[in-house]
Amino acid sequence: MIRVAAAGDLHVGPEVAGAYRARLSALAGQADVFLVAGDLTRHGTAEEGRIAAGELRDLGVPVIAVLGNHDYHSGAEEEITGVLRDAGVTVLEGGGTVLDCTGTRLGIAGGKGFGGGFEGRCASDFGEPEMKAFVRHTRDFAERLGACLQDLDADVTVALTHYSPSADTLEGEPLEIYPFLGSYLLGEAIDAAGADLAVHGHAHKGTEKGLTSGGVRVRNVALPVIQHAYALYRLDVPEATFRRSVRERVSAW
Amino acid sequence: MTGMSEYLAAHIQERLAADAYELGIRVDVRGDVVHLRGEVMSEQRRREAEEAARAAAEGREICNELHVVAVAEPEAEERLS
Numbered sequence: 001m002i003r004v005a006a007a008g009d010l011h012v013g014p015e016v017a018g019a020y021r022a023r024l025s026a027l028a029g030q031a032d033v034f035l036v037a038g039d040l041t042r043h044g045t046a047e048e049g050r051i052a053a054g055e056l057r058d059l060g061v062p063v064i065a066v067l068g069n070h071d072y073h074s075g076a077e078e079e080i081t082g083v084l085r086d087a088g089v090t091v092l093e094g095g096g097t098v099l100d101c102t103g104t105r106l107g108i109a110g111g112k113g114f115g116g117g118f119e120g121r122c123a124s125d126f127g128e129p130e131m132k133a134f135v136r137h138t139r140d141f142a143e144r145l146g147a148c149l150q151d152l153d154a155d156v157t158v159a160l161t162h163y164s165p166s167a168d169t170l171e172g173e174p175l176e177i178y179p180f181l182g183s184y185l186l187g188e189a190i191d192a193a194g195a196d197l198a199v200h201g202h203a204h205k206g207t208e209k210g211l212t213s214g215g216v217r218v219r220n221v222a223l224p225v226i227q228h229a230y231a232l233y234r235l236d237v238p239e240a241t242f243r244r245s246v247r248e249r250v251s252a253w
Numbered sequence: 254m255t256g257m258s259e260y261l262a263a264h265i266q267e268r269l270a271a272d273a274y275e276l277g278i279r280v281d282v283r284g285d286v287v288h289l290r291g292e293v294m295s296e297q298r299r300r301e302a303e304e305a306a307r308a309a310a311e312g313r314e315i316c317n318e319l320h321v322v323a324v325a326e327p328e329a330e331e332r333l334s
């Protein structure tokens with residue numbers, strides 16, 4: 001069993017510094033890992049990055065984060081990534097990490113992701129260079145996410161993004177802006193690689209629970225959606241994993 | 254007239270993004286009143302969003318129905334198996 005805490009869209013700034021952290025005192029007793037689904041800052045300045053790092057340092061559990069579009073707004077995304085890493089936060093951008101949670105290996109692959117829209121109602125890699133750049137930013141990330149999920153040597157895997165891999169969890173948002181909220185390419189990559197859970201943020205007016213087309217559980221953990229400091233998910237380790245690890249051990253002997 | 258108030262709503266939305274860094278706020282212009290709905294992270298941002306909207310509202314009244322997100326500690330976990 002793995003206990004995952006997750007939240008997105010903290011949007012911290014000087015006037016709320018410390019307020020979020022004050023809600024995290026019970027976290028270490030409730031979860032094995034804390035996933036942060038992007039938009040840590042309000043407009044992506046290095047100062048806000050330092051405040052975000054202060055909220056997330058020394059929580060007593062590993063913190064894995066991705067950045068969101070707001071964290072890119074001031075062009076300080078590398079500085080923000082740096083201060084978060086200095087505070088002990090693992091920041092993923094098209095990469096992955098594996099944690100040992102009392103004998104169970106939890107693999108997390110993730111990054112910001114991007115938009116484009118969903119099946120049958122989406123942007124195409126066609127026409128003007130601006131349009132191609134938009135779609136390719138999503139496509140390149142989706143490819144890296146898929147490869148990374150596949151490479152994770154883990155019992156349980158989670159995909160962590162800012163943009164949504166499913167239209168389900170956008171319910172409540174205006175349909176017209178779905179292409180700016182996520183992309184089926186993310187969902188397709190997650191389904192091809194397989195994952196036990198996909199966590200995202202970004203859609204403040206969306207819905208917590210949904211599925212990818214391939215049936216992977218998707219959770220939108222944007223704070224305005226979950227209305228709590230974080231959501232808690234308990235993932236039972238599939239029995240097949242135990243069988244596989246037993247087999248692996250047998251063959252190793 | 255309806256068309257013009259939709260342009261105004263768009264301009265207010267642009268101002269909310271540029272000055273208050275808020276993207277998810279719904280703006281409706283109904284007659285002489287601009288309605289703001291959605292979620293923000295603090296009371297100060299609720300006021301800043303109203304000020305940003307007012308600066309682009311061409312003298313219209315602002316009806317601020319923005320809600321500050323409650324960030325309570327979670328009560329329960331969801332079991333996924």
Ligand SMILES: [Fe+2]
Pocket residue numbers: 009011039068070202204
């Ligand atoms: Fe956000």
Ligand SMILES: [Fe+2]
Pocket residue numbers: 039068069070162201202203
């Ligand atoms: Fe976002």
